[in-house]
Amino acid sequence: MVIKWRFRCRGVFHRIKEYITWKIAQVKLTIRSLTYNEHMGQSYVVDCLLEPIFWFVDNFACYLGKVFVFCVTILTTAVVLIAYWVGLPYWWQRNQYITIFLVAFGHWLLLNIVFHYYMGVTTSPGHPPRDVMLLHAASICNKCISPKPPRTHHCSVCDKCILAMDHHCPWLNNCVGYYNARHFYLYMVFMVAGVIFLIVAGIEIGYQVILLNDTSDITHNEDPELIGHPVRMNSMGVLEPVKVIVEYDSFNIPREHNLPIPVVSELQLISRHPWKRKAVIFMAITCISVLLALGTLSIWHGKNISRGETCIEAHINAKYRVTHKSSFRNPYDFGKRKNWKLFLGLVQGRTFVRHVLWPSAHRPTGTGLTWHTIYNVLEDWP
Secondary structure, eight states: OHHHHHHHHHHHHHHHHHHHHHHHHHHHHHHHHHTOOTTOSHHHHHHHHTHHHHHHHHHHHHHHHHHHHHHHHHHHHHHHHHIIIIIHHHHHHHOHHHHHHHHHHHHHHHHHHHHHHHHHHHSOOOOOOSSSOOTTOOEEOTTTOSEEOTTOEEETTTTEEETTOOEEETTTTEEEOTTTHHHHHHHHHHHHHHHHHHHHHTHHHHIIIIIIOOOOOGGGGSOGGGTTOOEEEOTTSOEEEEEEEEEEOTTOOEEEEEEEOOOOOHHHHHHHOHHHHHHHHHHHHHHHHHHHHHHHHHHHHHHHHHTTOOHHHHHHHHHHHHHHGGGOOOTTOOOHHHHHHHHHTOOTTOOHHHHTSSOOOOOOSSOSSSOOOTTTOOTTOO
16 A cells, blocks of 8 residues: 555656646747747847947947046046156166166157047047048948948947947047047057056065055164254255264363264155055056056957958958858958058058157048958059
């Protein structure tokens, strides 16, 4: 009887399990039938999940852009002022000739950073004319209701079509396109070089302040006998206490010998100054963050430039490379060397030293409405 009861219980549980499994499968089939879409895929689901973010960017990015530009200006100014306040006295005490070189090199980087950022913010990326019939229009923009030249895309933030659009940059409060892409990229490169320069020049200061964390007061290391004694200015222009030792000669006449205490180094002053310590920590966090963020972006954009494509085209071409495999070829890819020359505008006698290492407002050749491709390039084209 007991065995029969066990078999009956097992049979009941088995039928209940099968019924629940069947009901779950039925619910899944119903949901999939009601929500079936032949275009459904991983990318479609991600786009749906990111739709609130797209809505926020489309409606508020134009207002936040000015705030971002203000933040970039304030952070850059703060870092430069800290370099003058903390780094310059340290290096001047250490070696004046190296200090002169560092100041000259740092100002060269700062000049390029400020110039390219200003040009990236104020230079229009380029827009296709609306009142002119374009002979080589690739399509019609559904939002502008106007012809779209090749490589042109509509920016939902600016609500305009952008020539050779790369992306909309909130930190520039502007689109990165045909006429200001070079300024945007060189700004990132010089900014990365600038923060590397500051990290290398201030690594000893950061080690002393952040890792050693020596916050003891200077007066703790002084001889108690020096309290109340006069001070005098040393060769570095710093006031220092004077230790007085009294001796008597053979005629019992007192003679005083002034012995200055060791001069406190600028590095010790920085590590023991509360506001300078906070400034060094702030600068270290800012420089490392900028290095990681802009360094990654610079490498990514550099790869796109080497392939002769923008960020938007990189996403589009990535899909084509998967679907068409080896048969796809980017029509604007002329090889790494020529792609970089075209991007930097090193044509018509322009040189790398004059037009890249130094600020230059030269514009790219052409109008951005028509493009040379690997299929119609001319032999005498640079």
